[in-house]
Amino acid sequence: MSTVTTRDGLQVTLQPCPSWCTTDHFDPGTYPHLEDGFHHLSEPVDILTTDVSKIPDGEPTTVQLRLKAFVAPLNAAPGPTQVELALLDNEDAVELTPQLARSIAAALHDLSERAER
Numbered sequence: 001m002s003t004v005t006t007r008d009g010l011q012v013t014l015q016p017c018p019s020w021c022t023t024d025h026f027d028p029g030t031y032p033h034l035e036d037g038f039h040h041l042s043e044p045v046d047i048l049t050t051d052v053s054k055i056p057d058g059e060p061t062t063v064q065l066r067l068k069a070f071v072a073p074l075n076a077a078p079g080p081t082q083v084e085l086a087l088l089d090n091e092d093a094v095e096l097t098p099q100l101a102r103s104i105a106a107a108l109h110d111l112s113e114r115a116e117r
């Protein structure tokens with residue numbers, strides 16, 4: 001279990017990370033406030049897309065998916081796990097409940113089936 005020293009000199013014990021978290025949360029020399037928050041993050045899955053309508057000038061966009069849970073204050077348990085879907089090239093992202101992620105996965109599956117007919 002890791003601890004972090006706050007700006008006020010408190011030693012705060014962080015709650016255990018979810019099993020999927022692969023993030024180092026606080027670099028040495030970082031002194032957050034007790035009420036600050038942080039994210040547990042999984043390894044990202046990057047999917048490079050193509051946009052044939054923009055070839056040869058268009059650049060492909062990377063869609064990045066990962067699990068994410070917010071914690072605040074520092075010693076709180078992780079909040080609900082969300083699936084983050086980010087478009088890396090324009091810095092847009094949405095955070096999805098597991099149910100919404102399944103809805104999007106189902107919609108993508110249906111659209112891909114129709115596209116291949």
Ligand SMILES: [Zn+2]
Pocket residue numbers: 016017018021022023025039040041
């Ligand atoms: Zn973590």
